[in-house]
Amino acid sequence: MNIKVVVVDDSALMRKILSNMINDCQGMEVVDVARNGMEAMKVIERAQPDLVTLDVEMPMMNGIETLKAIKDNHRFPVIMMSSKKNNKITIEALELGAEDFIEKPISIKENWDTFKNDLEARIRVHFPEEKAVRSNEKKNKLLPEQLLDKKKSLEAIAIGASTGGPKALVHVIQSISEHLDIPVFIVQHMPEGFTASFAQRLDTLTSVNVVEAQENMRIKPKMVYLAPGGKHMIVKNNYIKLNEDPKIHGVRPAVDYLFESVAEAYGENTLGIILTGMGNDGANGCQAIKQAGGYILSQDKGTSIVYGMPRVVYERGLSDQVGSLYQIADIIKEMTR
Missing domain, CATH: 3.40.50.2300 (Response regulator)
Structure with missing residues (x-):
């Protein structure tokens, strides 16, 4: 039909x-x-x-x-x-x-x-042929011991999202505690010209500062950095670096670029989060964070507009924890206060 x-x-x-x-x-x-x-x-x-x-x-x-x-x-x-x-x-x-x-x-x-x-x-993407919902996801408690152990040593949070991401990010950003003392990095698949307005909108919804990242911007705690549309974002030597290298998975900015650089910069003290979105961007980056000893949290199918990116992460065995959008927001609140 x-x-x-x-x-x-x-x-x-x-x-x-x-x-x-x-x-x-x-x-x-x-x-x-x-x-x-x-x-x-x-x-x-x-x-x-x-x-x-x-x-x-x-x-x-x-x-x-x-x-x-x-x-x-x-x-x-x-x-x-x-x-x-x-x-x-x-x-x-x-x-x-x-x-x-x-x-x-x-x-x-x-x-x-x-x-x-x-x-x-x-x-x-809104009409997948497979209708079955996976029922074998682990029912973890909100803050398992593995994640609690990272709370005091956590140095960075990296978030990746695509289709459905803006609405999900509004919910997540609002949950960040005013006591945030680490940087948060976000890649949302969005064209050039839209991310500045999106960053401004997010900034009005939280007690911490949200900015569209700029070249050579010094990374500071208590800041949320949103990758600008049309440019890849990486972190290096405590500075933001932007480039216009070829698209990955057909997108720029790409989650993989950011996550791989965050894994190298912050290692085991990284929390990586994959939210709703189509495609498989972010999976390789999650693998890099996992290999460095970091923790990966992925959104569940029930609250994802498109269960693509988080599904690939889950099916590749890279997700330490699967949670609803609301659970993810609660986890971020707990981890940042």
Whole structure:
């Protein structure tokens, strides 16, 4: 059975482009389109889609208002269609429950294949063929002895996330204790131009400082460093280093880059955390942290928007502990106070 998609966009050209791209993907079909939020709500009731692509800027009822109405009445995933100028609104949409967003390229004609492949992947990831939930995960107590033993010696926390990450990170960041005395490093797969707004938003939600990392920024305790979109981030000699080396797993920044450098810098005194996201970025980095004697915590399937990155870590035997998003937040709170 095909994945049924409704496309919502005030641009007739964009509706046509998205419809053609999606209909060209095996197992997907656009069952209807809408020009604005008000029309979208009627179309959704009639078409009963499996997923909606939603433009951020629309007349009569904008993307945020439409998203709220959808989430109040439906459970299907929503992917926002955004641009750099709408980065703050996009971050708000992710906090309100949008599962993902795609940045519209300046020239779709020149980036047709890349944009189409990205769109297809971000739709398909919400409909995995395997429906079975793993039931053999270890039911660990919140702070097992192995983790408690690291509390006094902990020197750094590294977090990696992708699809669904912004909303998860909001929850996690809010749990950090005001007594944090170590640095926290984050890689969230996000395009250039969006991470600055995201860092600013996170900074307003916690008692510690959150910044978008910059080249040669000296690493300080009580700070949270978010990797900028479009650049890999590593730590070296107590400084942040950024580069534009080739993408890993199709992404830049990559979690693996950060985790491997953190493992080298902080060794056994590292807590690595893998949150929701598609793909396998972070698994090699987790292995590096494990080999250095650090501790790996991965998000469970039940609270992951996409159980991809944490699943690979778990299935490779790299996760010391599997926890829900809420348990992970509680663990971070305990480990940082």
